[in-house]
Amino acid sequence: MKEIVVQKFGGTSLADTDKIKKVADAVIKEKELGNDVVVAVSAMGHTTDYLVKLAKEINPNPSAREMDMLLSTGEGVSIALLTMAIQAKGYNAVSLNAMQIGIITEDVHQKARIIDIKTDKLKKNIKAENIIVVAGFQGITEDGEITTLGRGGSDTSAVALAAALKASRCDIYTDVEGVYTTDPRIVPNASKLENISYEEMLELARVGANVLHPRSVETAKQFNVPLRVRSTFNLDNLGTLIIGAKNMEIYKPVTGVAADLSQVRIVICDVPDVPGNAARLFGALAKENISVDMIIQSYARTVSNTNDIAFTIDKADVVRARSVLDKIKTDLSAKSIQVDENIAKISIVGAGMVDRPGIAATMFETIADLGVNIKMISTSEIKISCIVDKEDASRSLKILHEVFDLGSDEIADVKGDLPEL
Ligand code: ADP
Numbered sequence: 001m002k003e004i005v006v007q008k009f010g011g012t013s014l015a016d017t018d019k020i021k022k023v024a025d026a027v028i029k030e031k032e033l034g035n036d037v038v039v040a041v042s043a044m045g046h047t048t049d050y051l052v053k054l055a056k057e058i059n060p061n062p063s064a065r066e067m068d069m070l071l072s073t074g075e076g077v078s079i080a081l082l083t084m085a086i087q088a089k090g091y092n093a094v095s096l097n098a099m100q101i102g103i104i105t106e107d108v109h110q111k112a113r114i115i116d117i118k119t120d121k122l123k124k125n126i127k128a129e130n131i132i133v134v135a136g137f138q139g140i141t142e143d144g145e146i147t148t149l150g151r152g153g154s155d156t157s158a159v160a161l162a163a164a165l166k167a168s169r170c171d172i173y174t175d176v177e178g179v180y181t182t183d184p185r186i187v188p189n190a191s192k193l194e195n196i197s198y199e200e201m202l203e204l205a206r207v208g209a210n211v212l213h214p215r216s217v218e219t220a221k222q223f224n225v226p227l228r229v230r231s232t233f234n235l236d237n238l239g240t241l242i243i244g245a246k247n248m249e250i251y252k253p254v255t256g257v258a259a260d261l262s263q264v265r266i267v268i269c270d271v272p273d274v275p276g277n278a279a280r281l282f283g284a285l286a287k288e289n290i291s292v293d294m295i296i297q298s299y300a301r302t303v304s305n306t307n308d309i310a311f312t313i314d315k316a317d318v319v320r321a322r323s324v325l326d327k328i329k330t331d332l333s334a335k336s337i338q339v340d341e342n343i344a345k346i347s348i349v350g351a352g353m354v355d356r357p358g359i360a361a362t363m364f365e366t367i368a369d370l371g372v373n374i375k376m377i378s379t380s381e382i383k384i385s386c387i388v389d390k391e392d393a394s395r396s397l398k399i400l401h402e403v404f405d406l407g408s409d410e411i412a413d414v415k416g417d418l419p420e421l
C-alpha cells in the first residue's frame with residue numbers, strides 16, 4: 001500500500017502567485033515519489049494580520065465568533081489557488097475546507113481544539129488519486145459553527161490530519177531551513193538542529209519559537225507522528241526532525257533560547273491573604289477562556305496581611321481580562337490593578353539542564369551583567385523563563401545564545417521581514 005504524506009505550507013511560502021507555483025512543485029515532487037499527498041495550507045503572506053487590522057478598524061473589541069468568520073476566509077483563498085497551480089502542471093488535485101471535510105472542534109472561538117477529523121471524504125479523494133489541499137487553521141463545531149485554532153494553528157491542522165490518516169510523516173515547510181537554536185532572523189549565526197525531542201520542541205514553541213504551533217508538537221507526540229520542519233525554497237535540505245528522544249547523553253545543557261513579545265503582565269496589588277482569593281481570580285479568568293502563563297504570589301506583608309499576585313496572559317486577551325478584573329476587583333478587596341504591556345519573556349530550554357545545578361544562576365548573572373532587571377521568573381524541569389522590559393529583549397537573547405555556546409560558524413540563509421525584536 002502507498003504511504004500517505006502530509007505537507008504543510010505557511011503564509012510565508014504562499015505570499016504571491018510565483019511562490020504558490022513553487023509550492024505546487026514541492027507537492028508534485030512528493031507525489032512523484034509514489035506517495036499519496038495531503039497538503040494543509042495557511043493564508044497567503046500576511047493576510048491574517050491584514051484581516052485582524054480591518055476588524056479592529058471597524059470595532060476595537062470584535063466578537064470572537066465574527067473574528068472566526070473573518071479570519072477563516074484567508075485559508076480559503078490559498079487552497080483554491082494552490083489547487084489551480086497543481087492542476088495547471090497536469091496533476092489531479094482538489095481543495096477542501098474544514099467544513100467540507102468535518103474537522104470538528106470544541107465549541108470555542110479563536111483558540112478551538114480539534115476533537116475529531118472525519119476521514120471519509122479524504123479517503124475517497126486519496127483513492128481517486130487526487131492530491132488534496134486542505135484549509136488549515138479552521139474547524140467546525142458539531143453545531144456547524146465556524147472556528148479557528150489560534151494564530152499559527154495550521155501547523156496543528158497538518159499534524160492532526162497526519163494522525164487521523166495515519167500518515168507516515170508530516171513535513172512542515174516554511175521560510176527557514178529547520179529549527180534553529182534561536183530565531184535565525186534575530187541571531188544570524190544560530191545553529192540548525194539536526195533533530196530535537198518532542199519535549200524540548202514543545203517548550204521552545206510555547207516560549208516563543210513560533211516556527212511550530214505548540215499544539216502541533218503536542219499532537220505529534222501524542223499520536224507518534226514523525227514531524228519535520230524544512231524549507232520550501234530548498235527541497236534538498238531535510239531540515240530538522242522532531243523525534244521521541246535525542247542522544248542518550250546530552251552534552252550541552254541548553255538546546256535553544258527564545259523570546260516572546262506576545263504577553264502582558266498584570267499585577268493585582270494588596271490582595272488580602274485569605275483562602276479563596278487566588279481561586280476566585282483565576283476561576284473568573286478561566287470562565288472567560290483566558291489562559292494564564294506565569295503566576296507569582298508574593299509573601300504576605302506582616303502588617304497589612306496582604307500580598308500581590310502577578311501573572312502573564314496573551315496580549316490578545318487583555319481587553320477581556322481587564323473587564324473580568326474590573327468586575328471582581330471589589331470581590332477580591334484588591335487595592336489596585338496594574339497592566340504592563342512593555343514586557344518580553346526570555347527563555348532557555350534544554351533537556352540537558354536536568355540535574356545540572358548552576359544553569360539558572362548563569363542565566364540570571366548573564367542578564368544582570370547587562371544591567372537588565374528581571375521582573376518575573378518561572379521554571380520547569382527543562383526550561384527557565386525571565387520577564388524583562390521589551391527594549392532589553394534582543395540583547396538578552398543574543399548574549400544568552402552566546403553564553404550557552406549555541407552559535408555556529410555559518411550564517412543562516414533568511415529572507416524577508418525581521419521580527420519585532
Ligand atoms: P509560516 O508562515 O511558514 O508558518 P512562521 O513565520 O510561522 O512561518 O514560522 C517561521 C519563522 O519562525 C521563521 O521565519 C523564524 O523567523 C521564526 N523562528 C522563531 N524561532 C525559530 C527557531 N528556533 N528556529 C527556526 N525559526 C524560528
Ligand code: ASP
Pocket residue numbers: 010011042043048049074136137150151152153154155
Ligand atoms: N493564517 C493563520 C495565522 O496567520 C494560521 C497560520 O498561519 O498557521 O495565524
Ligand code: MG
Pocket residue numbers: 010152155210211212213
Ligand atoms: Mg506558522
